[in-house]
Amino acid sequence: MRREIKGLKNVARDAAFRLLYLFVIGEFKSDVRDSNMAYQAVSFVVSHRGIFKYRTRKMVREAFEERFELSEKQ
Known part of the structure; x- marks a missing residue:
């Protein structure tokens, strides 16, 4: 049984795309x-998995x- 994920x-x-962009381009201090x-x-x-598709993950x-x-x- 799958439950529906609520929210935007x-x-x-x-936000996942911004995170990906940050990893590729971003500069980190520490x-x-x-x-x-x-x-x-x-x-x-x-x-x-209910929010992000396989390719995004x-x-x-x-x-x-x-x-x-x-x-x-980790």
């Missing part, structure tokens, strides 16, 4: 602190992995 999905999808915040955002995108995750090094906990 288009706003979330736009790689450690920014890596933790970016990981939280990426894990949100990857874990919400894959692109955001790959951009994160390209930009930051994953820690053992």
